[in-house]
Amino acid sequence: MELKRFKQLTKQYTVKPVFAEVLFSQEYDEYVDAFHNNQECRDWELKRRIKAAGINYKNYCCIAMAYYLIEDKVSKNNSEINYDSIMRHTHGRKEFGIPIHDGGSSYIRINYCPWCGVQLPVSL
Numbered sequence: 001m002e003l004k005r006f007k008q009l010t011k012q013y014t015v016k017p018v019f020a021e022v023l024f025s026q027e028y029d030e031y032v033d034a035f036h037n038n039q040e041c042r043d044w045e046l047k048r049r050i051k052a053a054g055i056n057y058k059n060y061c062c063i064a065m066a067y068y069l070i071e072d073k074v075s076k077n078n079s080e081i082n083y084d085s086i087m088r089h090t091h092g093r094k095e096f097g098i099p100i101h102d103g104g105s106s107y108i109r110i111n112y113c114p115w116c117g118v119q120l121p122v123s124l
Ligand SMILES: [Zn+2]
Pocket: 060, 061, 062, 063, 065, 113, 114, 115, 116, 117, 118
């Protein structure tokens, strides 16, 4: 699927409600397939979601890291455990880690990005 078509369909499919006849259409299947298998479409969509969350993806090693930090940002404004958060970035210590969902703020620090493999900054 061309990126231009993907963008058009995103406008169409991100307006709720999306009805069942749409979800079971061939066009919707192609749209979902493009999101999962077309790197250009996927990157565009992730950048859109990252930007909507108020995050600048250019501050991180890759789009995937920035995308998976959206839930970390949501968690910081909420006292409930966010089980959707799978990556944490501590701005003070400049560390990245896998959150431990025990109600506290602990995490397992990681040294390399799980998506692009780049070595992450060493903690201060
Ligand atoms: Zn990365």
